[in-house]
Amino acid sequence: MNQTTPARRVRAYLSTFNTTQIHLRNPWVVAFFAFSFPGFGNLLQHRFAKAFILISWEVFINHHARVNSSILYSLVGDFEQAKSVVDERWLIIYVGIYMYSIWDSYRSSVDLNKQYLLAERENAPISPITVTAWDINYLDKRQPFAALAWSLLVPGLGHLYLQKVLAGFFLFGWTIVIMYYSHIPVGIQLTMMGDFAGAKAAMDMQWVLYLPSIFCFVGYDAYVSAVEYNKLFEMEQINYLKSHYQSDQFEMPI
16 A cells, blocks of 8 residues: 655745745845844845844833934934933843844754755745635746835835735734834925925934835845745756656657
């Protein structure tokens, strides 16, 4: 009786709302994004539960500790104001988990790179399509620059283009919240009317300073994910053709 041995390590898994993939990553790049915004390193690795918790924690604690405001005053040289604006009660809580996020992102990147090399050697088959009542997810060629452009237009849209629905809606939701409380739309409107002083006064820089990290992350992650998904598509197609089509070296019996 023939039994199919399940794969010990797989490179990717297609679910209804996401394509979870292991591929080689530079641990320092992952650690950098965790440094810029706790949780982003884990989100790069498709470790969504941990990432969502850390990102939500970062926004909540940073807001109460006023870390972004302190950074802004430090950058303009007003160090006394930078010290006075910080709430030490929240800042002490902030530091430990912030360091953990960087350490865990680097450590897990090193480990996942090892797992990928083992999975690549095993070369387990990948299911190219998942069909459920909610949605359809399939391997396909995607345009990396299209994913980048949509992400820079509205964070989260590039991830939705790549069928990274969980990450896409999470990033989209937090971007709306941050845009609202930072008063960016009001600032843009006043800027277009030429009222630069009013635009400057309207915006809350504590919230505005979240946005550079978010835009850099979504652009990078969407572009790299599109490139890696294209490689995964080609890899699955190569394995299928090798196993289902006759070798061109086959000698005809006639």
